[in-house]
Amino acid sequence: xxxxxxxxxxxxxxxxxxxxxxxxxxxxxxxxxxxxxxxxxxxxxxxxxxxxxxxxxxxxxxxxxxxxxxxxxxxxxxxxxxxxxxxxxxxxxxxxxxxxxxxxxxxxxxxxxxxxxxxxxxxxxxxxxxxxxxxxxxxxxxxxxxxxxxxxxxxxxxxxxxxxxxxxxxxxxxxxxxxxxxxxxxxxxxxxxxxxxxxxxxxxxxxxxxxxxxxxxxxxxxxxxxxxxxxxxxxxxxxxxxxxxxxxxxxxxxxxxxxxxxxxxxxxxxxxxxxxxxxxxxxxxxxxxxxxxxxxxxxxxxxxxx
Amino acid sequence: xxxxxxxxxxxxxxxxxxxxxxxxxxxxxxxxxxxxxxxxxxxxxxxxxxxxxxxxxxxxxxxxxxxxxxxxxxxxxxxxxxxxxxxxxxxxxxxxxxxxxxxxxxxxxxxxxxxxxxxxxxxxxxxxxxxxxxxxxxxxxxxxxxxxxxxxxxxxxxxxxxxxxxxxxxxxxxxxxxx
Numbered sequence: 001x002x003x004x005x006x007x008x009x010x011x012x013x014x015x016x017x018x019x020x021x022x023x024x025x026x027x028x029x030x031x032x033x034x035x036x037x038x039x040x041x042x043x044x045x046x047x048x049x050x051x052x053x054x055x056x057x058x059x060x061x062x063x064x065x066x067x068x069x070x071x072x073x074x075x076x077x078x079x080x081x082x083x084x085x086x087x088x089x090x091x092x093x094x095x096x097x098x099x100x101x102x103x104x105x106x107x108x109x110x111x112x113x114x115x116x117x118x119x120x121x122x123x124x125x126x127x128x129x130x131x132x133x134x135x136x137x138x139x140x141x142x143x144x145x146x147x148x149x150x151x152x153x154x155x156x157x158x159x160x161x162x163x164x165x166x167x168x169x170x171x172x173x174x175x176x177x178x179x180x181x182x183x184x185x186x187x188x189x190x191x192x193x194x195x196x197x198x199x200x201x202x203x204x205x206x207x208x209x210x211x212x213x214x215x216x217x218x219x220x221x222x223x224x225x226x227x228x229x230x231x232x233x234x235x236x237x238x239x240x241x242x243x244x245x246x247x248x249x250x251x252x253x254x255x256x257x258x259x260x261x262x263x264x265x266x267x268x269x270x271x272x273x274x275x276x277x278x279x280x281x282x283x284x285x286x287x288x289x290x291x292x293x294x295x296x297x298x299x300x301x302x303x304x305x306x
Numbered sequence: 307x308x309x310x311x312x313x314x315x316x317x318x319x320x321x322x323x324x325x326x327x328x329x330x331x332x333x334x335x336x337x338x339x340x341x342x343x344x345x346x347x348x349x350x351x352x353x354x355x356x357x358x359x360x361x362x363x364x365x366x367x368x369x370x371x372x373x374x375x376x377x378x379x380x381x382x383x384x385x386x387x388x389x390x391x392x393x394x395x396x397x398x399x400x401x402x403x404x405x406x407x408x409x410x411x412x413x414x415x416x417x418x419x420x421x422x423x424x425x426x427x428x429x430x431x432x433x434x435x436x437x438x439x440x441x442x443x444x445x446x447x448x449x450x451x452x453x454x455x456x457x458x459x460x461x462x463x464x465x466x467x468x469x470x471x472x473x474x475x476x477x478x479x480x481x482x483x484x485x
Contacts, residue, residue: 229338235382239349239480243456246342250455282335284455 027056030065037072042080045072063104070096070116085127086142094120094153101156114157121153125166132173140177168207175199175213179220186227196220211266215273218259222280225252253283271300340378342457343436343450347379347411350434350448350459351388353474354466356408360430365391368407368431370398370423371416407431412446414438420445429469447471451482458482 033048049069052059059065073093081087094117101113128146131139147170154161178196182189197220203213228249233242260276267273278293347367365388369376376397386393398404401422412423414436424445427433433446437460447466451458461481466473478484 226334226338229341230334233341233345235341235345235348235386237345239346239353239476242342242345242349243480246456249338253455279335283338285452285457286455 027052027059029055030059033072034068037068037075040075040079042072042076046076061103063100063109066096066100066103067109067113070094070100070113072096074116074120083123085130086146090120090123091149094149098156117153118157121150121157124150124153128170129173132170132177135177135180137177137181140174140181143177144174164206168203168210168213171199171203171206172210172213172216175203175216179216186231193224209262209266211263214259214266215263218256218263218273218276221252221256221259222276222283225249225256225280225283228252250284253280256280257284269300271297271304274300336374337378339457340372340375341382343375343411344379344382346450346457346459347409347434348383348386348388348393350432350477351393351409353477354409354432355472355474356430356432357470360408361389361391363391364394366394366396366407366409368396368398368404368410369413370401370404370410371413372411373397373399375411375413401426409434412436432466432469432471453482460485 029048029052033045033052036042036045036048049072052065070093073089073096077083077087077089077093081089097113097116097120100109101117104110104113124146128143128150130136131143131146136143151163154163175196175198178192178199182192182196186193197217200213200217200220203210204217226249228245233245237245257277257280260273260280263270264273264277274293274297278290278297281287281290281293351365351367367379369379376395380395383393383395396405396407401419404410404423404426406428408430409432410423410427411434412420416423417435417438420435424433432448434448434450435446436450439451445462445465447462447469449460449462451460459477459481461473461477461484463473463478463484
């Protein structure tokens with residue numbers, strides 16, 4: 001953090017000199033704002049931002065002004081909001097740094113603006129990950145918003161940044177949250193199921209070898225096939241309905257198989273995968289294959305028991 | 307710049323989640339298959355017409371060779387009716403146990419005993435069997451068959467008519483084939 005402080009002191013000195021010697025940019029309210037900020041009265045400094053803009057409208061086009069505003073919000077985020085996830089101060093700070101960056105034709109503040117945007121991108125990413133790690137389903141939308149902010153800021157800071165690895169993991173993580181929400185109330189949350197499948201698929205569209213998304217889609221489709229028969233099919237259903245629902249179940253079982261087979265290639269010793277494949281073949285009435293995988297399962301279980 | 311991207315933590319989280327996902331127990335797949343068979347048997351009871359002499363008292367569905375199916379039917383279809391008849395289930399361990407029933411289901415594991423079974427069958431019994439393969443033939447009246455992973459049924463109309471059973475239109479329409 002002392003890195004930013006040292007650079008900021010230099011920027012302040014430069015800024016104050018420019019203000020004192022340039023009539024066209026003289027703005028007493030801005031001087032007050034800087035004083036408040038220097039004396040760490042962050043809230044008061046924030047209060048002056050609107051005053052400056054109303055009293056000195058030309059400041060709206062001043063990259064230095066927005067750069068300083070960014071610092072005010074940054075310090076509010078760190079020292080007042082205590083880096084609270086999703087704090088408005090963080091969004092305000094990044095908005096200010098982006099404005100400064102866009103207005104800074106001479107690139108006087110370019111390096112620092114970029115570093116600060118990169119710095120905030122890290123917080124957004126970590127806040128998004130924290131939600132996933134805590135299985136905090138209530139804040140799922142926030143996780144998506146934070147992650148989008150991360151990509152936006154990181155993309156500005158490092159235009160060539162490759163997001164693939166993070167997108168693969170993040171989409172999978174969001175897919176898992178949707179899965180948890182769906183499993184809490186299967187009957188009333190079919191749209192959550194679609195979102196879950198959509199996010200796992202997005203993850204696989206970037207990396208088709210991603211183990212966890214393949215595994216979970218395989219399990220999910222298998223369980224959907226079972227649920228249709230065990231949970232949704234009424235024993236009094238007429239035969240047309242039975243045939244339709246069986247059709248849907250077979251479709252799910254058939255969808256499950258390629259995902260489970262893929263993860264089997266990756267982890268042939270994983271009991272739950274072999275068990276899953278055997279179960280799917282049983283439900284598809286391919287008894288030859290079912291027995292083949294049941295034998296593999298027995299081998300694995302006897303090995304693990306040794 | 308104290309906070310670094312938490313890539314390793316996210317990967318750890320993924321591994322943890324993956325290992326905690328459990329495939330449904332294999333038994334659930336058997337149960338779902340039995341549930342389908344049960345619904346079909348129940349539909350057969352409702353959509354086949356027995357001679358009027360057998361339309362009073364309880365309607366007995368016998369199960370030979372699949373105790374799990376019997377248990378499931380006994381639990382899920384308890385108290386169900388067909389017309390004015392209450393459906394009851396009976397389980398037979400061997401051919402000698404087979405007694406008076408309206409419908410008898412023979413599991414595919416016991417199909418080699420079908421000729422023996424037929425000898426002890428009452429004329430009111432509709433015989434339902436499970437074919438291992440559609441190409442197998444059977445002298446029963448309704449056969450369960452698996453066609454492209456789907457449980458379907460085949461009606462042997464001439465065999466049914468021999469015993470004066472009338473197969474309802476719904477069954478005829480939805481049967482995989484009628485022979």
